[in-house]
Amino acid sequence: MLHVETLQKSFDGFMAVSDANLIVNKGEIIAVIGPNGAGKTTLFKLITGHLKPDNGKVYFKGENIVGLPPYKICKKGISLSFQIVNIFNRLTVFENVQVAILSYQKKSLNLFSPAKKLAIKETNEILENVGLIDKADNISGSLSHGDQKVLEIAIALGNHPELLILDEPTAGLSPEETSATIELIKRLNKDLGLTILFCEHDMDLVFAIADNIMVMQLGKTIIQGNSDEVRCNTEVQEAYLGGGSDT
Amino acid sequence: MITLNITISGLFQQILVGLSRTTILFIVSSGMSLVLGVLRIPNVFHGSLYMIGAFLAYSFANFLGGSITGFWLALILAPLGVAFISFIVERGVFCRLYEREHLMLLLFTFAFMLVFGDLVKLIWGSDYRSLNAPAVLQGSFSIFGLPFPRYNLFLLVIGPLVAFGLWFLTNKTKIGKISRAAAVDREMVGAVGINVSWVFAFVFIIGCFLAGLGGALVAPTQNITQGMDHSIIIEAFLIVIIGGLGNIWGALLGALIFGLTDSIGILVWPQFAIVFPYIAVVTVLIFRPKGLLKSVW
Amino acid sequence: MFKGLINRFSFSFLIGFTILFLILPHFLPRFYIYFFSLIFVTGLLATSLNMVLGYGGMYQFHHAVFYGVGAYTFALMLIKTNLSPIFAFIAAPIASAIIGLIMGLICVRLSKLYFGMLQISLGSLVWAIVFRWYSFTGGDNGIHGIPIPSIISSTSKAYYFTFIITLISLIVMYMIVNSPFGRIFQAIRDNPERSEAIGVNVKRHQLIGLVIAAFFGGIAGTLFVVVEGSVFPDLMFWTFSLEILIMCLLGGWFTFLGPFLGASIIVTLRTVIGIYTEYWTLVLGIILMLLIFFLPEGVLGYFTEKYKGRFKTPIVNKE
Numbered sequence: 001m002l003h004v005e006t007l008q009k010s011f012d013g014f015m016a017v018s019d020a021n022l023i024v025n026k027g028e029i030i031a032v033i034g035p036n037g038a039g040k041t042t043l044f045k046l047i048t049g050h051l052k053p054d055n056g057k058v059y060f061k062g063e064n065i066v067g068l069p070p071y072k073i074c075k076k077g078i079s080l081s082f083q084i085v086n087i088f089n090r091l092t093v094f095e096n097v098q099v100a101i102l103s104y105q106k107k108s109l110n111l112f113s114p115a116k117k118l119a120i121k122e123t124n125e126i127l128e129n130v131g132l133i134d135k136a137d138n139i140s141g142s143l144s145h146g147d148q149k150v151l152e153i154a155i156a157l158g159n160h161p162e163l164l165i166l167d168e169p170t171a172g173l174s175p176e177e178t179s180a181t182i183e184l185i186k187r188l189n190k191d192l193g194l195t196i197l198f199c200e201h202d203m204d205l206v207f208a209i210a211d212n213i214m215v216m217q218l219g220k221t222i223i224q225g226n227s228d229e230v231r232c233n234t235e236v237q238e239a240y241l242g243g244g245s246d247t
Numbered sequence: 248m249i250t251l252n253i254t255i256s257g258l259f260q261q262i263l264v265g266l267s268r269t270t271i272l273f274i275v276s277s278g279m280s281l282v283l284g285v286l287r288i289p290n291v292f293h294g295s296l297y298m299i300g301a302f303l304a305y306s307f308a309n310f311l312g313g314s315i316t317g318f319w320l321a322l323i324l325a326p327l328g329v330a331f332i333s334f335i336v337e338r339g340v341f342c343r344l345y346e347r348e349h350l351m352l353l354l355f356t357f358a359f360m361l362v363f364g365d366l367v368k369l370i371w372g373s374d375y376r377s378l379n380a381p382a383v384l385q386g387s388f389s390i391f392g393l394p395f396p397r398y399n400l401f402l403l404v405i406g407p408l409v410a411f412g413l414w415f416l417t418n419k420t421k422i423g424k425i426s427r428a429a430a431v432d433r434e435m436v437g438a439v440g441i442n443v444s445w446v447f448a449f450v451f452i453i454g455c456f457l458a459g460l461g462g463a464l465v466a467p468t469q470n471i472t473q474g475m476d477h478s479i480i481i482e483a484f485l486i487v488i489i490g491g492l493g494n495i496w497g498a499l500l501g502a503l504i505f506g507l508t509d510s511i512g513i514l515v516w517p518q519f520a521i522v523f524p525y526i527a528v529v530t531v532l533i534f535r536p537k538g539l540l541k542s543v544w
Numbered sequence: 545m546f547k548g549l550i551n552r553f554s555f556s557f558l559i560g561f562t563i564l565f566l567i568l569p570h571f572l573p574r575f576y577i578y579f580f581s582l583i584f585v586t587g588l589l590a591t592s593l594n595m596v597l598g599y600g601g602m603y604q605f606h607h608a609v610f611y612g613v614g615a616y617t618f619a620l621m622l623i624k625t626n627l628s629p630i631f632a633f634i635a636a637p638i639a640s641a642i643i644g645l646i647m648g649l650i651c652v653r654l655s656k657l658y659f660g661m662l663q664i665s666l667g668s669l670v671w672a673i674v675f676r677w678y679s680f681t682g683g684d685n686g687i688h689g690i691p692i693p694s695i696i697s698s699t700s701k702a703y704y705f706t707f708i709i710t711l712i713s714l715i716v717m718y719m720i721v722n723s724p725f726g727r728i729f730q731a732i733r734d735n736p737e738r739s740e741a742i743g744v745n746v747k748r749h750q751l752i753g754l755v756i757a758a759f760f761g762g763i764a765g766t767l768f769v770v771v772e773g774s775v776f777p778d779l780m781f782w783t784f785s786l787e788i789l790i791m792c793l794l795g796g797w798f799t800f801l802g803p804f805l806g807a808s809i810i811v812t813l814r815t816v817i818g819i820y821t822e823y824w825t826l827v828l829g830i831i832l833m834l835l836i837f838f839l840p841e842g843v844l845g846y847f848t849e850k851y852k853g854r855f856k857t858p859i860v861n862k863e
Contacts (some may be wrong), residue, residue, distance in 0.1 A: 361829030525666070
């Protein structure tokens with residue numbers, strides 16, 4: 001479904017991503033791992049159009065989407081949930097998800113019908129799904145960090161994506177919140193049939209839920225394969241797993 | 248409406264006039280750019296300081312008896328007076344507000360502009376004043392048979408001097424280097440143990456000093472009136488935008504474009520000469536929306 | 545149409561105010577009628593600015609241009625053409641919207657502060673042209689004694705006309721800010737990057753918002769002409785734009801009616817203080833400073849915050 005070929009991006013001479021390759025098949029959960037600074041977030045932002053790659057191709061459902069602005073890529077069915085909480089601070093939780101749905105339903109230029117009456121069912125469905133329905137009327141800026149991370153995902157779901165990209169969905173969460181989020185990811189994959197691409201630091205977690213793992217180091221893809229293949233790869237062991245690094 | 252009978256010498260004369268105008272514009276807008284680059288404040292009362300600089304130059308020169316030394320002293324004392332005012336404003340109020348968003352800061356500087364505007368009216372009255380340059384700089388000499396005021400030539404000398412001074416200050420002195428670093432990353436500068444607050448104060452005062460200097464220098468060439476602050480600020484905005492926010496050399500480039508298109512425009516279509524700099528600005532922005540030179544942020 | 549837009553309480557409030565303002569002219573001396581008309585006009589202007597400022601988070605620093613263009617278009621149509629005045633009423637806001645579109649196309653690609661500074665500059669060009677084009681716009685003298693159609697020319701008729709148009713405009717604007725468009729506009733204010741990521745064409749949205757605000761600014765301009773019977777370049781001078789911004793700030797720009805309240809306060813203060821001193825701007829400057837220090841959410845914002853606890857989050861992200 002998603003096919004990334006030799007993607008490159010440098011910032012002021014610093015190669016953040018030098019040779020990224022990735023294949024995502026429909027219905028899979030794919031994890032991208034790699035030490036800090038390996039270029040995971042940059043890779044995601046390149047796929048979703050928030051950054052423009054210097055070189056390389058990104059195919060989504062057979063179509064090259066490199067160079068499109070984020071809003072167009074989103075319309076094609078790719079949603080990104082950000083690493084750093086990136087929500088609409090002054091809107092309520094409900095409104096946060098609702099705007100995403102309104103945008104998906106192409107109602108963004110509707111000037112006169114009251115927004116209060118629109119997309120209520122869809123919004124509540126998503127809020128229920130992620131477990132934020134009780135806090136629907138709270139101002140999102142006043143939520144706890146954990147709830148905001150979940151809201152992040154909920155907003156991304158509002159666009160009815162086929163491919164959901166989660167940039168460190170569990171960063172800064174407590175162990176309980178983390179396991180809840182993992183459950184959520186599994187459920188979204190199973191119940192809604194969403195294809196999910198995410199990156200994560202916790203190795204056990206990655207090996208537990210990912211169908212397929214891509215390892216990045218210094219902006220390069222080392223290997224992509226299932227958990228056994230990745231574990232056995234000597235390069236990965238040297239660079240990452242066996243090195244006893246703190247990540 | 249548009250009559251084109253431009254002679255080469257006439258064009259040359261207008262270019263010289265434009266260049267001397269550029270000097271004033273550069274001095275004022277480089278000060279604004281400095282403050283914008285380092286402190287991130289779009290300083291609306293920069294124009295007021297320019298006006299105050301002009302009025303102060305007038306008052307100092309008169310107080311000192313209208314002699315030649317009086318004039319030179321006034322040119323130095325007026326910007327210093329302006330710098331002193333800005334010092335009080337910065338330490339008194341602005342240093343408490345740096346964390347606020349741009350909009351609030353802009354409105355705050357606007358509040359000062361309103362207050363300063365009326366204070367000038369209170370102190371100097373609403374009549375216009377004029378300041379005569381000393382005899383050496385009065386009159387004009389001829390270039391290609393057309394008169395060119397001596398004072399403008401003096402401005403043409405001052406401009407590069409100020410530019411050099413600024414270059415020296417920002418590139419060769421320690422405080423200048425620190426300021427440039429603070430423009431890029433203020434937390435970093437704070438982290439290495441430098442008192443960022445005082446760096447800001449320093450930059451702010453230098454910026455305001457330049458506004459005052461511009462005002463003092465322009466005083467002998469035009470009437471010193473209320474409302475001087477309003478027009479210069481718009482011009483400075485434009486110059487800073489086309490040059491790149493916070494870039495002093497951008498301000499120089501912007502001032503050149505603005506000064507020259509304006510003065511040549513006067514030759515082409517006197518009533519609407521003002522349109523020409525804008526056309527230049529819009530053209531620049533269509534191709535380089537972030538300004539000609541790299542902006543600091 | 546209004547179901548779901550306002551609750552019963554606000555609705556009865558609205559009806560009450562409407563009736564009050566409709567019968568008011570019967571009890572008040574002429575000056576006060578004129579004074580209230582002026583408040584309506586300025587309130588409408590401030591509210592139209594706030595659509596892009598408070599709801600869209602755009603640094604609309606030169607809104608007065610649209611006000612002035614509306615006023616001048618209206619005045620010039622009445623004087624220079626023989627068309628029915630209705631055309632003038634229609635043409636004025638459209639002219640403002642077109643100026644808004646042109647300025648928007650140039651500015652909207654730029655980020656916040658750039659946007660605002662460039663808008664001030666471009667607006668000043670419009671001002672400069674009006675200021676110097678003596679043969680057409682009357683230059684710095686402006687145009688006086690504009691032949692307002694007799695059906696709305698007397699003070700109280702102008703009052704009623706202004707009131708009704710203002711009311712309708714406010715209702716339409718209220719609908720817009722509460723529409724899906726308005727919701728997404730608010731989302732853009734809070735977080736443009738994220739808005740882009742949920743499939744919103746941010747720049748286009750901002751451009752449309754700007755044009756709508758300019759349109760309503762133009763309506764306020766025509767109303768000003770109806771009330772005052774004259775136009776002058778100061779209507780679109782940039783300091784006036786910042787004054788409108790102060791009105792929004794004073795009333796509270798995260799509320800719908802705040803700017804209207806702010807406009808009423810400023811107009812009242814200017815009228816009252818103007819009696820005692822010619823240094824009105826000094827007073828305005830001091831008010832503004834106090835405001836920024838002590839009441840950054842504005843008067844109405846302060847009270848809604850107090851009673852709803854809605855605004856606990858840090859104000860608008862820094863750039």
